[in-house]
Amino acid sequence: MHAVGHDCSRGTMREHYTITELTREFGISTRTIRFYEDEGLIHPIRRGRTRLFRPSDRQLLRNILRGKRLGFAISEIREIVQMYREPPGEAGQLRAILRRVAERRAELEQKRRDIEDMLGELDAAEEACLTRMAELGVGQTSRSG
Amino acid sequence: MHAVGHDCSRGTMREHYTITELTREFGISTRTIRFYEDEGLIHPIRRGRTRLFRPSDRQLLRNILRGKRLGFAISEIREIVQMYREPPGEAGQLRAILRRVAERRAELEQKRRDIEDMLGELDAAEEACLTRMAELGVGQTSRSG
DNA sequence: CTCACGCCTTACGTAAAAGTCAATTCGCTG
DNA sequence: CAGCGAATTGACTTTTACGTAAGGCGTGAG
Numbered sequence: 001m002h003a004v005g006h007d008c009s010r011g012t013m014r015e016h017y018t019i020t021e022l023t024r025e026f027g028i029s030t031r032t033i034r035f036y037e038d039e040g041l042i043h044p045i046r047r048g049r050t051r052l053f054r055p056s057d058r059q060l061l062r063n064i065l066r067g068k069r070l071g072f073a074i075s076e077i078r079e080i081v082q083m084y085r086e087p088p089g090e091a092g093q094l095r096a097i098l099r100r101v102a103e104r105r106a107e108l109e110q111k112r113r114d115i116e117d118m119l120g121e122l123d124a125a126e127e128a129c130l131t132r133m134a135e136l137g138v139g140q141t142s143r144s145g
Numbered sequence: 146m147h148a149v150g151h152d153c154s155r156g157t158m159r160e161h162y163t164i165t166e167l168t169r170e171f172g173i174s175t176r177t178i179r180f181y182e183d184e185g186l187i188h189p190i191r192r193g194r195t196r197l198f199r200p201s202d203r204q205l206l207r208n209i210l211r212g213k214r215l216g217f218a219i220s221e222i223r224e225i226v227q228m229y230r231e232p233p234g235e236a237g238q239l240r241a242i243l244r245r246v247a248e249r250r251a252e253l254e255q256k257r258r259d260i261e262d263m264l265g266e267l268d269a270a271e272e273a274c275l276t277r278m279a280e281l282g283v284g285q286t287s288r289s290g
Numbered sequence: 291c292t293c294a295c296g297c298c299t300t301a302c303g304t305a306a307a308a309g310t311c312a313a314t315t316c317g318c319t320g
Numbered sequence: 321c322a323g324c325g326a327a328t329t330g331a332c333t334t335t336t337a338c339g340t341a342a343g344g345c346g347t348g349a350g
Contacts, residue, residue: 016309018325030327048316052328063266066259071216074307080263083270087277094274094283101271108260108267114211115253115260118225121208122253125228126246130241132232138239164297175297180338192300193346219337 016052019044025058026065039074041081070111080104124140161197164189170203171210181209184219188225216255225249 019030036042042060044051053061060081065091067077082098083104164175181187184197187205188195198206205226212222228242228249 029309031308032311034328039307043153048327049329050316052189063263066263069216069256070258071214080229084266087270087274089277089281091278091283093276094281097274098271101267101274105264105267108264111215112257112260114214115257118208118211118215119250119253121229122250124242125232129232129242129246132234133236133239136234136236136239138236174339176338176340179298184337194345196297 013055016054017058019051019053022053022058022061026061028065033061036061036074039078041074041078070108156256158200161190161199162203163194164198167198167206171206178206181206181219184223186219186223205285214254 017025019033022028022033033042037044041064042056042057044053047053063081063084064077067080072080079100083101086104087094087097162170164178167173167178168175178187181191187202187210189198189202191197208226208229209222212225217225224245228246230237234241
């Protein structure tokens with residue numbers, strides 16, 4: 001195994017990643033990454049036909065997967081990552097972005113409330129289980145608190 | 146239109162809801178609710194073949210939709226809502242539930258981190274837009290802070 | 291009685307997000 | 321140069337989560 005991008009050698013930051021390196025890092029398949037490219041989420045550079053991913057591509061992929069974990073659709077993620085790019089020069093477009101930022105923020109805050117609620121229910125369920133175990137006189141395995 | 150369940154009449158809590166009442170309340174289709182029943186997420190009672198939803202069913206549906214908003218699959222939601230039911234009497238099963246509670250909690254905490262990160266990126270994007278607008282000398286429409 | 295209305299089941303259709311498989315094509319290595 | 325491993329494209333398949341259409345039951349109003 002050797003590094004891609006002739007190993008820039010003055011230290012810390014990799015210049016490029018191969019597709020399989022990223023699949024291993026993020027636990028996804030090459031198909032998934034290529035699919036995201038087809039969908040216009042990510043645009044790796046090419047050496048010949050082989051894809052080379054820059055650190056910024058890697059970061060972008062991280063963002064994409066965050067969106068996925070939160071249940072956003074590809075189309076929504078595309079819209080979201082587009083907002084992270086250099087702001088355009090036209091006032092109307094800027095205002096449009098600001099509006100969408102506000103919308104996404106509202107969605108995320110809803111999701112956050114959902115998480116808090118669900119965590120609360122999990123606490124209740126755990127309590128009920130522990131109570132039941134106490135009733136049964138069963139010793140628990142390794143409790144934190 | 147009149148109330149189902151001969152209107153228990155001593156006040157606040159509806160006895161039953163029809164399927165279309167719930168679709169209107171939650172903004173989903175009858176197909177969706179029936180699908181959830183097929184998938185074993187919810188078990189309304191029947192009068193003849195017509196489904197009648199108790200307040201607890203309504204609450205359950207609320208939980209299901211929370212799970213959906215957070216990107217959980219039907220199969221995961223089924224597992225989750227099963228944890229909310231009366232704890233079983235067998236110690237092994239209780240321990241299994243406790244384990245799954247811990248797993249789900251970890252997932253939710255991951256999602257919460259994802260949300261915080263994404264909100265941070267949205268803040269950055271908004272800042273960039275506002276800066277750009279200032280550069281362009283454009284007046285903004287209605288800012289909160 | 292008939293008709294509309296609301297709910298029911300059954301069955302087929304579909305969009306999204308990949309999985310899987312086949313046929314190639316580089317680039318190196320022995 | 322033959323071959324092997326890693327990457328590519330393209331096509332087909334699968335799973336999930338419903339949408340949608342077709343036809344039937346029950347009941348309250350006219």
